[in-house]
Amino acid sequence: MESEISKALTQWEKEYFGRGSVNVKTDIVRNMIIVILKGILTPAEQELAKDQQGVLDIKNMRASLIERGNHQIKGIIHQITREVVESFHTDISVHKGERIIVFMLKENLEKKLT
Template sequence: MSKKEHQFNEIVRKVRKDLFGKGPDFIKTIFADNMAITTLKGNLTPVEKFIKQSPEGYEQIHRARTKMIQEYYKQNKPEELEEIVGSNLLNLFSDINIEEDIAISVFVFEKPIRGDYNPTAE
């Protein structure tokens, strides 16, 4: 893992922990063109694991874990992430599979990101 990926992961982990009370157990980010694709495993809190047992609870958790994170990044400019990748964030796409407790976030930036997977980006 590159230093840039590690720094990116730590910021994403901190945001999730601050918002939901628990950060992911595992996080991995790869850079591809102008995107940072982040996989997060072990996201749910013990309370969420209990709540997901009902259909209403399942939907509530899914909505919170997708819409809430997207709204957070819209309202709070992710300057630290932008500094790391050297570009402005344009969009964030996020989803979570509640049953498997795995989430994916795709951060779309203005310019290609220099990194292990995209060493020629400018």
């Protein structure tokens, strides 16, 4: 299931952002799904990230974009897990080109899978 989530989110990124991450790792822990996406920045964003204002611009733009696509992301997780996503939290490290997403589920999925 973790692999399926990783593949689905990579595909969503490709369709939504026009580019997917280079590496994705998903872990299911209790009622959380933790996804780490690496290599997410475009070449233009890498150039922009060379100064502090560029870093802030990237973080703000990516946060806005992911917020606008949140219903799609929650739908992907629900479709794969059949669990309700109560909330999700995300942040990006522009310097490392990584994003972390934590999906908070209504139920303990890890317990159901064991």
